[in-house]
Amino acid sequence: MRFLPRVPGRRPLVVAAATIAAVGGGGTAFAVSSIGEADRSADLAAAIDSSKPRNVILLIGDGTDDSIITAARNYERGADGRFGALDELPFTGDMTTHGLKVGPGPDYPIAYVSDSAPTASGWSTGKKTVDSRISQGPSVADTTPGADYRTAMEILRDQGKRTGNVSTAELTDATPAAAAAHINLRECKGPANMARCADARKANGGKGSIAEQLVDNKIDVLLGGARGSFNQKIDADDRSVLQYAKDEHTYVEVANRTELDAVRSLDDGPILGLFASGNMTPRYAPLVATAPPGAGGPDQRCTEADRGEQPSLEAMTRKAIELLDNPKGFFLQVESAMVDKQEHASDICGAIGDVGELDRATQVALDYQAEHPDTLIIVTSDHAHSTQIVPGVDAGRQTATLKTADGDPMYVAYSTQESGSSHTGTQVRVAAKGPQAANVTGLIDQTDLFPTILGREPSELPTITVPGETVTVPGETVTVPGPARTVTVPGPTQTVTAPARPIAPRISVNVPRSITRNQLRRPGVTVTVAATGAARVTVELRRGNTRIVRKSVRSNGGTVRLPARANRGTLRVVVKATGEGRDRTTSRTLRVR
Ligand SMILES: [Mg+2]
Numbered sequence: 001m002r003f004l005p006r007v008p009g010r011r012p013l014v015v016a017a018a019t020i021a022a023v024g025g026g027g028t029a030f031a032v033s034s035i036g037e038a039d040r041s042a043d044l045a046a047a048i049d050s051s052k053p054r055n056v057i058l059l060i061g062d063g064t065d066d067s068i069i070t071a072a073r074n075y076e077r078g079a080d081g082r083f084g085a086l087d088e089l090p091f092t093g094d095m096t097t098h099g100l101k102v103g104p105g106p107d108y109p110i111a112y113v114s115d116s117a118p119t120a121s122g123w124s125t126g127k128k129t130v131d132s133r134i135s136q137g138p139s140v141a142d143t144t145p146g147a148d149y150r151t152a153m154e155i156l157r158d159q160g161k162r163t164g165n166v167s168t169a170e171l172t173d174a175t176p177a178a179a180a181a182h183i184n185l186r187e188c189k190g191p192a193n194m195a196r197c198a199d200a201r202k203a204n205g206g207k208g209s210i211a212e213q214l215v216d217n218k219i220d221v222l223l224g225g226a227r228g229s230f231n232q233k234i235d236a237d238d239r240s241v242l243q244y245a246k247d248e249h250t251y252v253e254v255a256n257r258t259e260l261d262a263v264r265s266l267d268d269g270p271i272l273g274l275f276a277s278g279n280m281t282p283r284y285a286p287l288v289a290t291a292p293p294g295a296g297g298p299d300q301r302c303t304e305a306d307r308g309e310q311p312s313l314e315a316m317t318r319k320a321i322e323l324l325d326n327p328k329g330f331f332l333q334v335e336s337a338m339v340d341k342q343e344h345a346s347d348i349c350g351a352i353g354d355v356g357e358l359d360r361a362t363q364v365a366l367d368y369q370a371e372h373p374d375t376l377i378i379v380t381s382d383h384a385h386s387t388q389i390v391p392g393v394d395a396g397r398q399t400a401t402l403k404t405a406d407g408d409p410m411y412v413a414y415s416t417q418e419s420g421s422s423h424t425g426t427q428v429r430v431a432a433k434g435p436q437a438a439n440v441t442g443l444i445d446q447t448d449l450f451p452t453i454l455g456r457e458p459s460e461l462p463t464i465t466v467p468g469e470t471v472t473v474p475g476e477t478v479t480v481p482g483p484a485r486t487v488t489v490p491g492p493t494q495t496v497t498a499p500a501r502p503i504a505p506r507i508s509v510n511v512p513r514s515i516t517r518n519q520l521r522r523p524g525v526t527v528t529v530a531a532t533g534a535a536r537v538t539v540e541l542r543r544g545n546t547r548i549v550r551k552s553v554r555s556n557g558g559t560v561r562l563p564a565r566a567n568r569g570t571l572r573v574v575v576k577a578t579g580e581g582r583d584r585t586t587s588r589t590l591r592v593r
């Protein structure tokens, strides 16, 4: 963690006031179903990092609102359970998702229920637009193009970062399209689908279909469905978009999970992975709700679908990160798309299964972030959908019953239509972890994600200083001589107590209260430490007084994984900070179950 501002060329004696508050606090915060007795303020304060992220991983669950997340959690983990990654993100907020309707302008009526095109355009460009439109402004009619809006992916690519776009839908579907294409209608996926996007045809001097624009934009890693769109012939000659991508932009084609595994670098060109002719297969076979008394029953569980040689979203995310990782950083958008598609089909199992896939992909991102803390992870949805958890089989137009992980029946309903289902207009959850993650808290709008993805100018965190040291605070440089006393630091105004030197190190530690034996073996227990005034910080896992494993973190803290083999019982995590003054040791118990 890099939340401590540093004085250039000096020992880090500037102390975040937030961390002072951590002394004597700490404890677990995010890992268990009950948040426990301990005050969480210190943990949250320690997680605030105002630095600009080097890497950004944006994970989208299409149509993945709080209702389907809750239904999926009940089913997979039980009502008191928690998803390992989705529910571990420390900063959460709500996000409004409304769009606009076509019209004469310049003011356009509000569309209270949006589709995936204007919503993805919202975070991609920072601007609202009309239904079905891909990163273009509003206009008088669907078939009239709006102004092209530059996307975050294009801007970051031009800054020298690598870019990736992963989806379980067609890569030409609205969510991945909005990251790196500009067109008046989302339906104009390939050169053969351009009837209502005439101006965009390459033959007419336009940028071409969505498939053509994605490869012309030279996105480094494209993984998903839509072989059908990429097999369509381009306007200029007899080649397919896929062949054109290989010929003109040196794309390397990947067709199944084995070939994806085999790719090791971008040295031979950008990667175009096309794993299905249309959308990819959801994890679970469908269970479609029907008119009451509905589908399924109190013993109904979902069954795994046969996904053949298709890679999972988790595997695509892991490979994309491996290929994109580089010193200049990257921006990766990952979409669990089939939550939405299956909700449209009133298919509760299909939707639930792919919320789980989003959780697994998020875990891959968190694992990478543990080693690369300058990575911002944002997990959100584009718009709300129709799944509701209801009190009984009669409480909706179409219903289904599933047995949850608790062993109890859960009833869900789809009531927007007699068959199938449509989007709804409520706000959706947004969650984040990493540098500048605090920007998702409270109520934000989708368009607010645009500057967050690009990285904001870091704000100054509240600071105190110790006597005799010089510290730069907003606007001026202050030297604080003399013994310990209260000083007022200009900038974000606050009064803090400066202790006499040498100061003892201070530590705030976050350790889960319990862990399974499997998780302990791999990846190990995750320990996050924030430290001030330390020269060296070590983290140990002990059984009794016997050390099992020890690792070091940076002098101002960090996150480590401590893997170990252990039977059920209690272990101890011991964090020791060695400082100029005296040492400080903190320990936490960890139950292995
Ligand atoms: Mg989508």
Ligand SMILES: [Zn+2]
Pocket (backbone or CB within 6 Å): 063, 116, 340, 341, 344, 423
């Ligand atoms: Zn949809």
